[in-house]
Amino acid sequence: MKILIAVKQVAALDEDFEIRADEKDVDEDFLLYDLNEWDDFSLEEAMKIKESSDSEVEVVVVSIGPDRVDESLRKCLAKGADRAIRVWDDSIEGSDAIAIGKILAAVAKKEAPDLVFAGVQSSDHSYASTGISTAAYLNWPHAAVVADFKYQPGASQAVVRRELEGGMLQEVEINCPAVLTIQLGINKPRYASLRGIKQAAAKPIEELSLADVGLSTGDVGAGNSMSRVRRMYIPEKGRAEMIEGSLAEQAAKIIQIINEFKGA
Amino acid sequence: MNNPKEITRVLFENFQPQAIYLFYAIGYVAIAVFIYGVYVQLRKYRRGKSDGSWNDLLHRFIDMAKTMVSHRTLVRRDKSAGRAHGLIFFGFVLLFIGTSTITLEYDILRPLFGVQFWYGNFYLLFSLVLDLAGIGLIVGLIYMMYRRKWLNLPKLDYKRVDRQVGDPDFDRNQYRREDWAFLWSFILIGVTGFVLEATRLVWLSGRPEVWDYRIWSPVGALLAQLMQLIGLTAEGASNLRVGLWWFHGLLSLTFIACIPYTKIKHIFTAATSLMFKDPLAGKRLPRVPDEQKTAGYKTITDLTWKNLLHLDACTKCGRCQEACPANAVGAPLSPRDVILSLREFANHALSAKEIPKEAELDIHGKDIGQVFMETLWSCRTCLACVEICPVAVEHVPIIVQMRRNLVEAGEMEPLLEKTLQTIHKTGNSFGESKRKRAAWAKELPFEIKDARKEPVDVLWFVGDYASFDPRNQKVTQSFARLMHHAGVNFGLLFEAELNAGNDVRRVGEEGLYELLASSNIGTIQSCDFKSIVTTDPHSFNTIRNEYPDFGGKFEIEHYTTKVKQLIESGQIKLKKKLDYRVTFHDPCHLGRYNKGYDAPRDVLKLLGCELVEMARNRDNSFCCGAGGGRIWIPDPVGIEKPSANRMKEAGQIEGLQVFVVSCPKDLTMFEDALKTSGFEGKFIVRELIELIDECIEYEAWEGLPQAV
Ligand code: SF4
Ligand code: SF4
DSSP states (O other): OEEEEEOOEEEEEOTTOOBOTTSSSBOGGGEEEEEOHHHHHHHHHHHHHHHHOSSOOEEEEEEESOTTHHHHHHHHHHTTOSEEEEEOOGGGTTOOHHHHHHHHHHHHHHHOOSEEEEESOOTTTOOOOHHHHHHHHHTOOEEEEEEEEEOOTTOSEEEEEEEOGGGOEEEEEEESSEEEEEOTTSSOOOOOOHHHHHHHTTSOEEEEOTGGGTOOGGGSSGGGSSOOOOOOOOOOOOOOOOOOSOHHHHHHHHHHHHHHHHHO | OOOGGGOSOOSSTTOOHHHHHHHHHHHHHHHHHHHHHHHHHHHHHHTSBOOOTTTTHHHHHHHHHHHHHHTHHHHTTOHHHHHHHHHHHHHHHHHHHHHHHHHIIIIIIHHHHOOOOSSHHHHHHHHHHHHHHHHHHHHHHHHHHHHHHHSOOGGGOOOOSSSOTTSTTSSOHHHHHHHHHHHHHHHHHHHHHHHHHHHHHHHTTTOHHHHTTGGGSHHHHHHHHHHHHTTOOHHHHHHHHHHHHHHHHHHHHHHHHHGGGSGGGHHHHHHHHHHTOOTTTTTSOOOOOTTOSSOSOOBGGGSBHHHHHHHHHOOOOOHHHHHOHHHHTTOSOOHHHHHHHHHHHHHHHHSSSSOOOGGGGBOBSSSTTOBOHHHHHTOOOOOHHHHHOTTOOOHHHHHHHHHHHHHHTTOSOHHHHHHHHHHHHHSSTTOOOGGGTTGGGGGSSSOOEETTTSOOSEEEOOOHHHHHOHHHHHHHHHHHHHHHHTTOOEEEOGGGOOOOOHHHHHHTOHHHHHHHHHHHHHHHHTSOOSEEEESOHHHHHIIIIIGGGGTOOOOEEEHHHHHHHHHHTTSSOOOOOOOOEEEEOOOTTTTTTTOOOHHHHHHHHHHTOEEOOOSSOGGGOOOOSOTTTGGGSOOOTTSOOHHHHHHHHHHTSTTOOEEEEOSHHHHHHHHHHHHHTTOTTTOEEEEHHHHHHHHOOOOGGGOOTTOO
16 A cells, blocks of 8 residues: 655744845745645554554655755655655646645556545645645545544554544545545654754655646746735734833823824 | 792692592682583673774773772772772782692693793792781781771762662662672682691791791781690691682682672673773763664664673762762762662573563563663763762763654653754744854844855854853853954854754754754854864763764864963953952863863963862863753752752851852753852852953944843
8 A cells, every 4th residue: 555645844033034125035045945734644644554564654744845855755754655756847836735635646546546635734835725625636535634443454544533622523534536635743753863864864865747647837926826925024023012110100091192193 | 948949839738649639629610600600691782783983902801900909989978988999809819810820830731841930939939928918918808897887988889869668679688798709718718828828838847948938928827826826736726727729619619609690790891891991981971873773772782892791880880970979979870870770680581591582581571670761861871970980880871772762752851852843943942043053142232244155263152051041141141242342363263153962962862963963064064264162061962072973073162262362362351350259160061071171270270260160170070950851850849959958068168258250051951950049148150251242342333232
């Protein structure tokens, strides 16, 4: 059997960052990249299935992104993934989560896995829709925010527990192949030692173009997305002021502030 | 005057030839058993991995001989035990040489070449020396018995801190029994030797060539006269002697046969261990060969032959355990038990004809002979154990190698895991932006040079704690001002400096260490400078001792040495003397690791401070608890922290005003411990730099923003 895991290299902000001149994103100089936290958990979930199974289980990670993403893929390989695929074309820049889902679905069609895992969301853009849109393009069943997972490799169904509001869990039976978005805390992800990551450099990362997965530039990019970023900015901070003095002074100050607001 | 040839000792007189044959036969069996035992031991060592310590054998041998003859490592911190051991050791060596001399003449030189020398004056001197040796041996052994029976030394208690009452290997009674069996059989050999001598004198009291010279075996002579006093006749003595002779002979031969199988083997293993001692053990950790698949020790066969030899050298003296800070505060770690566990494991697994399957060789786990993960993570790599071990057992490299395996398997505290990931991502353990590394310098009234851009004399490697910890930043600023004031041409690496990796390596994350070290080495090599200085003993150690293995050979000084020079050369003028009563805490990485004991003390003296030492000082300094990555692992609640233990020790010094440290991590650990252990208000903790700062009169413009 085969499990495909969609992973993302997310950006974290460095101290005192600056917004890019076109105001659409943060200046890349101030970004630190790392594997999305949720992806550690979905990879671990796949590894647990692989390691407890008597039959062969192939774990394949896939990511959509430029060269720098290889570093994160290598981390996945160090943790035990069998193969890694990276899809990129400059035209993909600016694609929204739905368009990324389209590409992932195309990869899934090519790989024909029994399960697709994705993180519930990415820590940088937080759309929480990539996994779901992949399921939609594939027309496969999906379960979101999976907090527990039971599956016999090769079985046609899996039992998942989904996290709902207010600490509730919902147990769902789902037909395979299916797409699951995995929630934090479902397991304890293993540590990828640096030596492991270094040795994983020997494992090849398969680089695919859009054509390789049967898509074209007309399917991707900001122009072919359902949503586009207009502006990224830091909102002005709300003001707070500590009013000091005696009760009477405090009251007078409050009246003054109210009047200022009314007058303005 | 008797014919000197007649003045000698009878050997087999009155023995039936059959008896002599029997004795020789038993002797050969004993030797065969001995040789087989040695073979099994050597086969065990050969099952370990290779080790490159074969260089300079002559030098090593001379060093070993010196250590053994002086008993230097044995008298250290335990004079009486060391001296008693000296008596046993030299007694045994002399008796052994004596017996060999007899064999040499009687069995080899005389039958083959007709050469004879064991008579006359030589014989008499020989008797005297051997009698004295025998006395020494017995006195030494009696002291050892006394010590074991009545002194109740915690270090001789083999009960384990990492096991529970009821666990099969909890109290290790078999070791106690072995100790006693050893002492009793050894002392019996000595005592029967003397009694035998006495019976021989009584038996041959009619022969003047024997009796007239009895004073040359004073102990035998005394006993002989006592025997005569209670009415023993020559004939009675002769009969008694035969029985005793066999008893003494068989006991001695059994003793010899037992050497490779019992603690007696330490005669050989301890000597060899001393010979292969690595002066940089723990200070420079072993590299993992690039082509090696897994890092660290997982199975007993991952250990090198030298490690395996160290395991056998341990004499269970407990000095390492006594010095261990983790052990002192009740953590489940005793360096001795780590060694003994692995020894038991090795003896069990590697002494058989065939090595068991890989799965049965795993040294990690909860079974007998396996080492707990908690045990390994309790170590602060302070090197106190390696420092004091009288037989040069090197615990820390083994512990770190085992940790490497735990790291690879991800078996560590979640917080430590987070820290390692943080260091990988940001290059520092604080998770701060690289850009902020030199933020402390912005507040200074002068510019610090960028050593990457212009040549400097001194390259200052700041280190994480001194760069990012707010309390330490003040010290860092003071040091910058001090260097600037002294006119030193110095610079920083700014955001290119990464965590030096000393503690990352001691945690066991070798891959991350390699990354940090090679990046720093590359950066440093691209700069134009004469020498490096640092206020951080951890960075100091790894740059000085470990970077050379990765191609980075640099001259580096700890600031205490640098400042001492600056004061002595007059570049820093002390305008004021301090009259504080202070004590000094030796940081592990400056003291034990790099023998930097004197410079900080000299500086304190130059400042005018009155230095009162704590009981545990210099090479016996007590770790603050932060080493080996423990600064990133929370200490368990409910048990004392090593730093608090240290505060109590300092608190005993009457009128103590300042507890002086010279390490950023120490400052953090001890300022914290001062508050939690109730000494706040009694004395204060200060970095040495801060005291120096008090003695320099700076110009107004040189003032620091929030100088202490
Ligand atoms: S290095 Fe220090 S903490 Fe570790 S075992 Fe040795 S004495 Fe104990
Ligand atoms: S390891 Fe060394 S110090 Fe520790 S008990 Fe053994 S011989 Fe003594």
